[in-house]
């Protein structure tokens with residue numbers, strides 16, 4: 047299509063041996079919670095997934111308890127609301143698709159759990175999209191309710207620019223510039239789409255180390271055994 051290709055950014059988790067930046071995931075969750083979550087669900091991520099990744103379990107329990115979850119039926123067959131628990135998924139902003147579209151001019155904000163895998167360019171695309179809002183070039187008229195963004199297929203997106211300098215406050219005192227927030231939320235979404243990423247790379251390293259040792263031992267044993275026939 048006609049969309050601008052996002053540049054490739056030097057993500058610190060992209061190397062063959064590198065793990066996710068935990069501090070960035072932590073800040074990225076802050077951005078998701080305080081900016082994106084008012085329109086986007088993440089129904090494949092539970093609070094407990096955040097434990098030991100970027101928060102302590104006490105911190106996550108407290109975050110979960112601040113939310114109200116519809117549960118039920120109880121013994122009387124009624125639904126009731128209760129404080130959130132570690133096993134609850136991120137609370138959804140809308141009751142259903144109809145309500146979501148109604149609130150967004152007919153457009154549907156997609157669930158963000160797997161968005162990094164679902165879009166070509168992954169986290170590079172998310173970063174470019176979030177920071178790519180600008181005035182349309184001369185001669186392009188933007189339809190009512192849409193916003194110009196050259197990284198979006200078609201160039202006109204129903205989502206307005208969401209990130210502005212100082213939009214959130216980071217508890218590690220990192221200045222919350224637009225690009226910092228975009229980087230951190232993109233890292234958070236990359237982690238969400240592949241929470242087993244670090245474990246996978248660690249296991250890969252262990253396999254390589256194990257087989258290297260094994261191969262060296264076998265090579266030595268072979269030379270030793272066959273030496274009399276030389």
Ligand code: HEM
Nearest residue numbers: 081082084085150153154155156161165203204205208231
């Ligand atoms: C679409 C991310 C905040 C409403 C999207 C898409 C992404 C995204 C990745 C998909 C674009 C595509 O299809 O390629 C984010 C992030 C946010 C955020 C990371 C926070 C930093 C918001 C907010 C709203 C919103 C606050 C509502 C006020 C929408 C809508 C769409 C959308 C309506 C569908 C756009 C269309 O299909 O034209 N968002 N978003 N988003 N978002 Fe957001």
